[in-house]
Amino acid sequence: MSKKPKPWKRAVELVEKCRSGKVICCSHPPDGGEVSYFLEPGGFPIGEKTVKNALEHGLITPQNDGLFGAETSQTWVPAS
Secondary structure (H helix, E strand, C coil): CCCCCCCCHHHHHHHHHHHCCCEEEEECCCCCCCCEEEEECCCEEECHHHHHHHHHCCCEEECCCCCCCHHHCCEEEECC
16 A cells, blocks of 8 residues: 655645735736745745645645636635
């Protein structure tokens, strides 16, 4: 049997920051460049791989504020 990989330490730390009142946000540049992730309030940048790792492990959940539901969400909060 193979063990399920654990979430990264950075992903767990990200969720801890969110539990203290921060929200994960993303920004799509108008020129179609790379999406950037950051914490609000404050604008602290977050790596895309860290956000994706937290999502893959169910640590955060989308707030469904995108045009097409969860798939296009622009903010995430800790999973309950």
